[in-house]
Structure formats: structure tokens, C-alpha cells
Amino acid sequence: xxxxxxxxxxxxxxxxxxxxxxxxxxxxxxxxxxxxxxxxxxxxxxxxxxxxxxxxxxxxxxxxxxxxxxxxxxxxxxxxxxxxxxxxxxxxxxxxxxxxxxxxxxxxxxxxxxxxxxxxxxxxxxxxxxxxxxxxxxxxxxxxxxxxxxxxxxxxxxxxxxxxxxxxxxxxxxxxxxxxxxxxxxxxxxxxxxxxxxxxxxxxxxxxxxxxxxxxxxxxxxxxxxxxxxxxxxxxxxxxxxxxxxxxxxxxxxxxxxxxxxxxxxxxxxxxxxxxxxxxxxxxxxxxxxxxxxxxxxxxxxxxxxxxxxxxxxxxxxxxxxxxxxxxxxxxxxxxxxxxxxxxxxxxxxxxxxxxxxxxxxxxxxxxxxxxxxxxxxxxxxxxx
Amino acid sequence: xxxxxxxxxxxxxxxxxxxxxxxxxxxxxxxxxxxxxxxxxxxxxxxxxxxxxxxxxxxxxxxxxxxxxxxxxxxxxxxxxxxxxxxxxxxxxxxxxxxxxxxxxxxxxxxxxxxxxxxxxxxxxxxxxxxxxxxxxxxxxxxxxxxxxxxxxxxxxxxxxxxxxxxxxxxxxxxxxxxxxxxxxxxxxxxxxxxxxxxxxxxxxxxxxxxxxxxxxxxxxxxxxxxxxxxxxxxxxxxxxxxxxxxxxxx
Numbered sequence: 227x228x229x230x231x232x233x234x235x236x237x238x239x240x241x242x243x244x245x246x247x248x249x250x251x252x253x254x255x256x257x258x259x260x261x262x263x264x265x266x267x268x269x270x271x272x273x274x275x276x277x278x279x280x281x282x283x284x285x286x287x288x289x290x291x292x293x294x295x296x297x298x299x300x301x302x303x304x305x306x307x308x309x310x311x312x313x314x315x316x317x318x319x320x321x322x323x324x325x326x327x328x329x330x331x332x333x334x335x336x337x338x339x340x341x342x343x344x345x346x347x348x349x350x351x352x353x354x355x356x357x358x359x360x361x362x363x364x365x366x367x368x369x370x371x372x373x374x375x376x377x378x379x380x381x382x383x384x385x386x387x388x389x390x391x392x393x394x395x396x397x398x399x400x401x402x403x404x405x406x407x408x409x410x411x412x413x414x415x416x417x418x419x420x421x422x423x424x425x426x427x428x429x430x431x432x433x434x435x436x437x438x439x440x441x442x443x444x445x446x447x448x449x450x451x452x453x454x455x456x457x458x459x460x461x462x463x464x465x466x467x468x469x470x471x472x473x474x475x476x477x478x479x480x481x482x483x484x485x486x487x488x489x490x491x492x493x494x495x496x497x498x499x500x501x502x503x504x505x506x507x508x509x510x511x512x513x514x515x516x517x518x519x520x521x522x523x524x525x526x527x528x529x530x531x532x533x534x535x536x537x538x539x540x541x542x543x544x545x546x547x548x549x550x551x552x553x554x555x556x557x558x559x560x561x562x563x564x565x566x567x568x569x570x571x572x573x574x575x576x577x578x579x580x581x582x583x584x585x586x587x588x589x590x591x592x593x594x595x596x597x598x599x600x601x602x603x604x605x606x607x608x609x610x611x
Numbered sequence: 612x613x614x615x616x617x618x619x620x621x622x623x624x625x626x627x628x629x630x631x632x633x634x635x636x637x638x639x640x641x642x643x644x645x646x647x648x649x650x651x652x653x654x655x656x657x658x659x660x661x662x663x664x665x666x667x668x669x670x671x672x673x674x675x676x677x678x679x680x681x682x683x684x685x686x687x688x689x690x691x692x693x694x695x696x697x698x699x700x701x702x703x704x705x706x707x708x709x710x711x712x713x714x715x716x717x718x719x720x721x722x723x724x725x726x727x728x729x730x731x732x733x734x735x736x737x738x739x740x741x742x743x744x745x746x747x748x749x750x751x752x753x754x755x756x757x758x759x760x761x762x763x764x765x766x767x768x769x770x771x772x773x774x775x776x777x778x779x780x781x782x783x784x785x786x787x788x789x790x791x792x793x794x795x796x797x798x799x800x801x802x803x804x805x806x807x808x809x810x811x812x813x814x815x816x817x818x819x820x821x822x823x824x825x826x827x828x829x830x831x832x833x834x835x836x837x838x839x840x841x842x843x844x845x846x847x848x849x850x851x852x853x854x855x856x857x858x859x860x861x862x
Contacts, residue, residue, distance in 0.1 A: 303853075333818060
């Protein structure tokens with residue numbers, strides 16, 4: 227009895243922490259909740275243009291992530307409610323769901339989540355200790371492991387694609403292993419009928435049909451870019467309007483991520499300086515390189531709108547755990563990331579290389595920290611005493 | 612001389628050199644050395660020696676078996692020879708002499724494999740010849756065979772060789788199952804008709820993860836094996852230590 231009482235006292239005393247007892251208004255839980263809510267427009271756009279696949283991807287990833295988090299906290303003798311309740315696993319799985327192809331069979335998204343949560347996050351010590359961004363690491367893992375199936379699961383977007391890729395259709399593709407082609411053809415048909423209403427002359431019909439052939443071969447726009455840039459002939463790829471039905475989706479996603487980013491910035495969850503530095507560096511490097519070597523580098527609008535640039539700028543780069551720790555270092559980090567994205571997109575062997583660029587600059591972040599650490603007052607500065 | 616002492620300490624871990632010489636000859640300590648190489652001082656999982664062939668060759672179970680047998684053979688023979696002639700070697704030039712013997716043995720093994728198992732030879736490539744520079748063999752020669760008589764050296768070499776062989780095989784099997792979905796693919800070239808009956812498919816090709824047979828996968832699985840070994844080895848101690856922890860301050 228005495229022992230248990232003394233244990234109770236030990237508990238009380240050891241639970242205390244030393245002064246100062248400051249408490250931020252924003253807890254981790256709130257931050258994660260706001261991030262989740264700010265991604266709602268993006269999810270809506272994704273559903274509208276790419277079908278309901280993302281809902282199932284999100285479900286897959288979330289269930290796997292929550293189960294794994296619970297398992298890890300059991301193994302570590304930590305409170306499950308605390309580890310699962312901080313919602314970071316759900317944010318990871320939502321970002322993973324947004325980056326994975328919408329029609330990816332369930333096995334692969336589960337594997338990606340297992341890698342992201344178990345190996346990238348839990349083994350390094352859980353939230354706040356991970357070196358690499360879990361979502362990006364999971365994406366890279368599945369991209370390298372199964373390039374074929376991941377590449378062929380992307381959907382080329384069309385307005386109102388959710389009518390073709392309905393809940394039941396997506397369900398049968400993702401869980402029952404049904405073929406994607408039927409749904410993709412329906413989506414493509416939508417694009418063409420949409421365009422026909424706008425302009426009916428024979429010439430555009432012919433080009434649209436050519437487009438259709440292109441899409442039918444399973445190539446998304448980034449695939450086409452890749453095959454052209456491999457030969458250094460990217461400037462020969464036909465131009466396009468981002469307001470046309472086929473490319474509208476990218477513009478809408480851009481706007482949706484911008485809205486989410488503005489929400490995050492207004493809550494001061496992400497650092498505005500970093501985002502500004504990223505965009506400035508990205509636009510500058512992309513503009514210069516595009517004008518110098520138009521055969522290899524895509525134009526600035528393409529670079530911004532297509533692929534994962536926007537989600538990277540607002541949600542992945544600004545991850546407080548994996549970016550640099552000093553305020554100067556964060557800007558260098560953003561510039562490095564922009565540089566890597568532009569150059570890996572020109573010379574990388576995968577379609578979109580944002581994830582690889584993020585992982586590379588995450589690996590550089592500790593080095594950037596060391597290089598930019600603040601000089602203590604009075605200590606030698608640039609060789610002068 | 613000081614350098615050699617360092618090396619001994621590094622490869623032998625906690626073992627004191629004087630202990631070895633004292634009880635080197637009785638059978639019990641030989642068995643102890645044997646099991647030490649097999650488990651607690653395993654060259655692959657504990658000493659972390661020979662990582663280059665360990666990660667490069669283990670893309671399939673069969674090439675892992677091939678390299679494991681070759682390493683075991685060279686390790687045993689070199690330990691035997693070196694322990695037999697250890698008193699004739701000048702201390703100052705012992706490393707070149709060891710290398711000479713090991714290289715001779717490796718060349719013989721290499722020609723043998725090239726003649727009788729050409730497919731295996733093609734698969735192993737340069738790593739068969741690189742057994743010469745394998746740190747396990749040099750480490751055993753320097754740390755044990757150069758100081759002990761023939762029989763203990765034989766047991767030590769066998770323990771280390773078999774330990775390394777098992778690690779190679781397990782790593783190769785896991786990587787092959789995850790990466791290609793098969794097990795013992797190509798065993799026909801190694802074991803003939805018996806090997807053909809061993810070949811089997813475990814996971815269908817749709818569900819394989821190619822990253823397992825790429826270099827990062829090798830590091831991941833190796834890390835998991837080391838972690839598993841440490842977990843099993845320290846299970847009792849960890850349980851005992853955990854019983855003293857105060858649950859309330861662990862979040």
C-alpha cells in the first residue's frame with residue numbers, strides 16, 4: 227500500500243516539467259485539423275475531375291495508418307489516444323492519397339502507407355523525429371517498387387469525371403481489380419463531347435480525335451512531356467490552353483491548393499517567407515532554363531500547374547519537421563527544392579520528380595541547419611575578430 | 612603493434628585475448644567459439660563485416676547460397692593453413708602472407724566454380740574474386756587463426772562461415788520473395804534436378820515490390836534482420852529493465 231502510494235507521488239512529481247510554463251494556443255492537433263480542412267477544396271476538385279478514386283485511396287491509407295500508429299504506440303508503451311489523436315497520421319494519409327494515382331489497386335496504397343508510417347516515421351522515433359517526409363517517402367517507395375502499375379493507374383482528367391468514375395466503378399477498380407480502361411474511355415468521351423459543343427468545325431474535330439488516340443494509349447500529359455524531353459524536343463509538343471476541358475483540371479487544382487495555402491498562411495501554420503522564396507526561385511529558374519533550353523525545360527505555367535508543384539509548395543515543403551530549422555536555412559531549403567524540382571523534371575527518368583526532390587532536400591536539411599546556424603554575439607565572424 | 616591490438620579489440624568485442632590462449636584447447640571452449648560465430652558474434656549481423664558482397668549478391672537465394680558456400684570454403688581452409696603455419700610467419704609481414712594464402716585459395720575456388728557452375732559464376736561476377744578482400748576472412752585470420760592452434764581455428768572458422776552463410780541465405784531468400792515472388796529460382800544450376808524441384812513461386816508477380824532487389828531494399832531488410840537479432844538476444848534483459856520503468860512518465 228505504501229509502495230503504491232509512493233508510486234502515486236512519484237507519478238505526480240515526475241509529470242511536472244521545469245519552468246517556463248509557456249503554452250502555445252495552437253496544439254499539434256489543431257494544426258493538423260486545419261491542414262486537413264484546408265485540403266477539402268483540393269479533394270473536391272480531385273473528385274470532380276478525376277472521379278471518386280481518391281475517396282477510397284484516402285480510406286485505405288487512413289485505416290492502415292491509424293492501425294499502424296496504434297500498433298506502434300502499443301509497442302512503445304505510449305498512449306494510443308495521444309499518438310492517433312494528434313491526427314498527423316491522417317494528414318500523411320490524405321497527402322499520400324492526393325499524390326497516389328486515383329485508380330491504384332488497394333494493395334499498393336496500403337504498402338505505401340505501411341512504409342510511410344512504419345519505416346519512415348515510427349522507426350525514426352515518431353512525429354517530430356522523422357528525417358524524411360513520410361508521405362513523399364511512401365510515394366517514392368511505391369513508385370520505385372511498381373512503376374508499371376503506378377504509371378498505368380493515373381486518370382487523364384475531364385470535367386464531371388465523377389459521373390463516369392462513380393463510387394461503384396472506382397470500388398470495383400480499386401478493390402476488385404477491374405480494368406480501368408472502360409472508365410477512362412468514358413471520361414475521354416466526355417472531354418470530346420464537351421469540346422464539340424464549343425466548336426464544331428472539322429479541323430478541331432480532327433485534332434481532338436488525335437488527342438483521343440493519344441489519351442487512349444494510357445498516356446497522361448506528364449508522360450507525353452517525358453517522352454518529348456528525353457529527345458530534347460519538348461518545344462515541339464503542342465501548346466494547349468489551360469481553360470480547355472482537357473487541362474481545366476490542372477488549373478482547378480492549382481486554385482484549390484492556393485486556397486488551402488492561403489488558409490494555412492492566415493493561421494500562420496506555414497511560413498510565408500518560405501513559400502514566397504520557393505515560388506520566386508521556381509519561377510526564375512524555370513523561366514531562365516526554359517528560355518535557354520526549350521527542348522528540355524517546360525514553360526513556367528506548365529511547371530507550376532502540372533504535377534505536384536503546388537501541393538509541394540504549400541503542404542510538403544512547409545512540413546515543420548523535415549525542413550531546415552533556422553529561418554535563413556528555410557529559405558535556402560526552399561530554393562534548393564525549387565532548383566531540384568526544375569532540374570530533375572528536365573533530366574529525371576520518372577514522370578514527376580517532386581517527391582524525389584523533396585526527399586533529396588530533406589536529406590540536405592540537417593546540413594543546411596549546420597551551415598546557417600546563428601553566430602553567437604562576439605564570436606569570430608567572417609575571419610574578423 | 613598498437614594497431615594490431617586495436618584490430619583485435621574491434622573484431623573480438625568484449626573477449627580478452629588472454630582468455631583465448633588459456634582455454635583455447637579444450638573442447639567446450641571450441642564449441643563456445645563455434646556458437647559465438649553462429650549467433651552472438653555473427654559476422655553479418657553483429658560484426659557487420661563483408662557488407663559489400665552481403666548486399667550486392669543477395670538478390671536471389673541461389674546466388675547467396677553460392678557465395679556463402681564459397682566464402683565458407685575459403686574461410687575454413689585459410690584459417691586451417693594460417694593456424695598451422697602461424698609460428699613460421701614473421702609478425703611484421705603477416706598480412707601480406709595471409710593475403711597470399713587467401714588469394715591462392717580464392718583463385719582455386721573461382722576456377723572450380725567457373726568450370727563446374729558457369730551460370731552461378733556469371734551471376735556472382737566480380738564478387739567471387741572479391742572474397743580475397745572480404746574482411747571476414749582477414750578478420751578471422753588476424754584475430755583468431757594467427758593466435759590459436761589448428762582445431763580451435765577450424766571451429767571458429769566454421770562457426771563464422773556458417774553464420775555468414777545463414778545471413779546471406781536468409782537475406783537472399785527474403786529479397787527474392789519480396790522482389791521477384793519466387794524462391795530458389797535458378798537452383799537448377801546449383802543442385803541439378805534436385806534444385807529444379809525446389810524452385811517455387813510464392814507471391815504472384817503483380818504483388819512483388821521491386822525495391823527489395825534494388826540496393827535500398829537490401830539495406831532495409833539487413834537493418835530489420837539486425838534489429839530482429841538484437842531484439843531476440845536482449846529480450847530477457849529488456850524485459851527485466853522495462854519492469855523498472857515508471858509508466859506514468861512515458862506519455
